[in-house]
Amino acid sequence: MREKQIREIMEKFEIKPSFHRFKILEYLINNKTHPTADDIYTALFKEIPTLSKTTVYNTLKHFVSKGIVSELMIEENEVRYDFEVSPHIHLKCKKCGKIYDIYKECEILTHKKIDGHKIEEYHIYLKGICKECLKGR
Amino acid sequence: MREKQIREIMEKFEIKPSFHRFKILEYLINNKTHPTADDIYTALFKEIPTLSKTTVYNTLKHFVSKGIVSELMIEENEVRYDFEVSPHIHLKCKKCGKIYDIYKECEILTHKKIDGHKIEEYHIYLKGICKECLKGR
DNA sequence: TTCTCTGCAAACGCTTTGCACGGAT
DNA sequence: ATCCGTGCAAAGCGTTTGCAGAGAA
Numbered sequence: 274m275r276e277k278q279i280r281e282i283m284e285k286f287e288i289k290p291s292f293h294r295f296k297i298l299e300y301l302i303n304n305k306t307h308p309t310a311d312d313i314y315t316a317l318f319k320e321i322p323t324l325s326k327t328t329v330y331n332t333l334k335h336f337v338s339k340g341i342v343s344e345l346m347i348e349e350n351e352v353r354y355d356f357e358v359s360p361h362i363h364l365k366c367k368k369c370g371k372i373y374d375i376y377k378e379c380e381i382l383t384h385k386k387i388d389g390h391k392i393e394e395y396h397i398y399l400k401g402i403c404k405e406c407l408k409g410r
Numbered sequence: 411m412r413e414k415q416i417r418e419i420m421e422k423f424e425i426k427p428s429f430h431r432f433k434i435l436e437y438l439i440n441n442k443t444h445p446t447a448d449d450i451y452t453a454l455f456k457e458i459p460t461l462s463k464t465t466v467y468n469t470l471k472h473f474v475s476k477g478i479v480s481e482l483m484i485e486e487n488e489v490r491y492d493f494e495v496s497p498h499i500h501l502k503c504k505k506c507g508k509i510y511d512i513y514k515e516c517e518i519l520t521h522k523k524i525d526g527h528k529i530e531e532y533h534i535y536l537k538g539i540c541k542e543c544l545k546g547r
Numbered sequence: 548t549t550c551t552c553t554g555c556a557a558a559c560g561c562t563t564t565g566c567a568c569g570g571a572t
Numbered sequence: 573a574t575c576c577g578t579g580c581a582a583a584g585c586g587t588t589t590g591c592a593g594a595g596a597a
Contacts, residue, residue, distance in 0.1 A: 289551085289552090291551090291552065291596095293552080309586090310586080311586080323553090324554090325553070325554040325555070326554090326586095327553075327555075327556095327589095328552080328554065330586095330587065330588075331553080331554095332552095346483045346484065346486055347483065349561095350487075350561085350585075350586065351586090352586085352587085362518070364524070364527055373525075373527065375524060375525060377518070377525070379516070379517065380516065380517060381514075381534065381536075387501070387512060388510075388514070390510065390536075390539065390544075391538045391539040391544055392501070392538040393504070393537055393538040393539070394536065394537040395536055396533075396536070397533070398533045399524070399527075399531065399533070400529075400531035401527055402527065402528045402530070404525065404526035407526070426576085426577090428576095430577080448561080460578090461578095462579040462580070463561095463562090464563085464564095464578075464579055464580075465577080465579065467561095467562065467563075468577080471563095486586095487586085487587085489561085
């Protein structure tokens with residue numbers, strides 16, 4: 274995605290632009306690999322050696338509070354971040370560890386209310402063996 | 411559940427019985443509140459003052475490896491344990507923090523394969539405001 | 548100036564690890 | 573004698589906090 278579009282997205286979500294914020298958001302948009310805070314830090318540190326981990330954490334928390342990215346809990350001790358806003362399903366491969374996005378329709382994702390409880394967030398994740406790893410067997 | 415039934419379950423899952431294992435499993439079966447390791451420790455410590463947290467962690471890991479309980483990731487830094495084996499949906503109330511079990515049918519839970527990926531585990535959790543908290547507003 | 552972003556270092560909390568004791572087989 | 577469950581203490585690791593410096597408005 275181009276710089277201009279990313280800046281527009283930031284404006285839309287009322288995120289004051291800064292160099293680091295821009296770079297972190299850009300990374301999330303261009304690398305839909307559900308990175309951890311550390312993944313982002315490691316990747317960006319190469320080109321921004323002054324970047325600190327604290328800033329990555331601060332920025333991610335800021336993004337989450339603005340609703341521009343969501344936190345993903347799949348494995349213990351692994352908070353992952355996802356820019357994609359539309360509800361979808363995650364599949365984690367037990368073999369290669371890769372996380373796939375699945376956009377299959379799911380009836381659950383459409384309910385605003387279940388058994389009298391008000392639903393605000395939907396999280397679906399599956400674990401198994403991905404297509405690629407099945408091939409390699 | 412009665413002691414005899416719990417012992418039968420342990421035997422079925424090939425878990426060698428010990429006093430602590432029995433107590434921890436009994437707690438999980440009789441308190442389907444999706445406790446954390448610490449919840450279990452705190453509760454059992456009252457009647458077993460010699461119990462150590464390490465044993466709770468060891469035992470829970472053992473149970474998971476035997477497939478008798480499953481780990482639940484809903485919030486960050488919160489591994490919860492669930493004895494219930496049949497697939498179901500979890501709902502966490504953002505207000506009171508309680509976790510509800512929902513046994514609504516969901517088509518996703520029946521797929522063995524999606525987009526060529528082999529599925530082995532299904533995790534669905536919702537967040538929102540529960541029935542009780544809605545009442546109190 | 549004042550507010551916000553940034554970053555170092557220390558603190559924190561949950562979980563794991565190392566190691567040793569003790570009971571069971 | 574060996575195996576295995578248990579438990580203390582320390583380490584590990586991801587994340588948060590305190591605080592201070594820098595930069596923008």
